[in-house]
Amino acid sequence: MAPQRFHEQFDHIQRSMPGVRLALGPDEDAHYLYEKGVVLARDGEEARIVEDTVRAHFTETRGLLPEHVRRTGPETNRTGVTRIRVGDPAEGDDPVPHALRALRAAEDRGGRRLVSRNHVVHIAVNACPGDEPVPVPRSEPANPGAADGVHDPETAVRVLVIDTGLVHDHRSYPLLAHTTGDPQLTETDGDGVLHQYVGHGTFIAGVLAAVAPNTDISVLGTLNDAGAVLESEFGHKLFEAVDRDGWPDVISLSAGTPTEGTDGLIGLDAFMRELRERHTLLVAAAGNNGSATPFWPAAYASLPEYAGSVLSVGALRADGEAEACFSNHGPWVRAYAPGERLTSALTGFDTPVPYLYQHSTYDTCRYGHGYACTCQFPRHTGVLSEGRESTGGKPDQVMFEGLAQWSGTSFATPVVAGLVAALMSAYGQRDPRTAGARLLADTTDRVEVRGAHVPALRPSTWRPVASPAPALPA
Incomplete structure (x- = not known):
């Protein structure tokens, strides 16, 4: 790639x-x-x-x-x-x-x-999500849409999202009225422009709340700094997260890293061993490298001792018919869910806020796929892209007024975390690992990924999104 x-x-x-x-x-x-x-x-x-x-x-x-x-x-x-x-x-x-x-x-x-x-360890990944967010009008509904159900504090499933923090006005978005957690430390720069990754945790919480209304979602800002943290610090931060409010039913984690080996992260050994002894189910993103290289901690799902406690999630493309071009794949990925061009809350609704694209799009898919993927459309010229100055390219700026369309295994992950929580609520199931196993066992939908037929977890409120038509030459 x-x-x-x-x-x-x-x-x-x-x-x-x-x-x-x-x-x-x-x-x-x-x-x-x-x-x-x-x-x-x-x-x-x-x-x-x-x-x-x-x-x-x-x-x-x-x-x-x-x-x-x-x-x-x-x-x-x-x-x-x-x-x-x-x-x-x-x-x-x-x-x-x-x-x-x-x-x-x-x-x-x-x-x-x-x-x-x-x-x-960083937001999943190419050290970044599959693409950058695109503004969506407030009149457009969330995708996945809000499922039927109400929030009941007595029976709500406890979900911990470990990510960037919440934007200051997140509760202006109705689906996030009951969401708690850490604030995003710094949302904008000195010119009032959104920093990269601001809204990532808020977007994830919005997806989760749409799929599973009867959830108590807490979002921790563990990855507030450019979506990244050293492995030596990450295990400590994970322990801090569960110590603060107790072990939740589900952890939704949209971050990780490949390694040079195949046996996990030494820095997470202690946390993963304790996770194994708890009731919590870790739902983890498979990563956005378009690769079969194991991505940790999602790849713990392939180790027998963690098979019941970790559920790894790859991303389906916008039409749901195959894997998204950026999604990691391989036998260590347990299931795939919609993860391309989802719609959720990036900010609340206080005031519009500008964003400058950091990366430029490509003329063709950077992973070699043939469909109209987010590598190519919509077109952006980014601040960080090499050669931009020599061609006179000016970074593209957009305005966000609440909702966004975004892609990545980062966002397929809360879809699956939400489906587990929704199944727990529907059947009165108190064991999230049993619910996760039942979700996989009951799923008859399959997609073919690199010759393997794998479970496809599509919420009933999710709508396939047509790929955009390529722009005509000027």
Whole structure:
């Protein structure tokens, strides 16, 4: 796929983490980001093995001083992870790949992975959603539309959305009247223009509330900073989220990362183990890399010990007939739901607010699909796009007055979280994992994705959206 947008987002995320030096994964197709000069290990004996092995390797083969290898995170914390510096990140050569190679022999002897990069977990993904939002008139209904039902505080299903925070006027949108959570920290820049990703969590909450009216939705602003957080911090933030209000019935998570391995994220080990022992169902986005590379934590759904506690979600295209071009795929994706050109609340209805597109659209689908996808339409010229200045291209600006159309597995995920919650309400089911399993078992709809026939979860209130006609040449 074309890497341009990924590199544009890399620069954007790097600016949001001024004290951290980031690097791109060595595999161009994997599309992960990580902290340069730092690795993660589990606390205790494993951290000591990592530290000693890396120090010996660097002093013997690379001439670095022993003090370059040191622990920079607490040795004991609830996440069970130690952050170890393995070199000076200001140097041009990244020491992390060398450190990982030095540890392979120790890992082989122990039969267990000891260390990993400190990945950047970000809104799903190309380090960004499938596209950027498009304004929709207030007169146009939400899609999925509002299902029948009322909010009953006594029986409402508790859903926790971990994302960007809520826009200040979100309760002006009727479907979000009962939604609570963290505010979006900063909505606009000094010129009053919306920041990128503002409204992402609000949009997700609106989709969820439309599919499942009898829900108590809480939106946490864990990903307020450019939609990204370091893996070493993410596990701690997840624990904070469930500690604050207790473990919910459902967690809707539209973020993650690919990795260089196939066994998950060391930084989430402790959280995932505790999740497994609770009743909570984690519904997680499969990611927007158009790739079969596992995307974590959604890919935990493919591990037998997590099969009942994690439900991974890919996106269907706007007509619902196949997967969206951007959607990740593979046997680790359990189900697909509408995720292209959905309509929900981006802001409330206080005042119109401008937005400048960050990315330019492409002449053809950047993933090689042949339908009129969101890679191409509607056309945008973006602020971040390379070469814009040389061609005189001016970034396109639009005005949002409440509703938006947006695409990504980020938004297929709350569709499925809502369907699980709606099934719980309809049948008086109090176990979300049983409800998730029943939802998959009862679904007869299938779509073909790369030769596999997979469950397609389409809410009854969802309307297929016709692809736009290509613009005629001037």
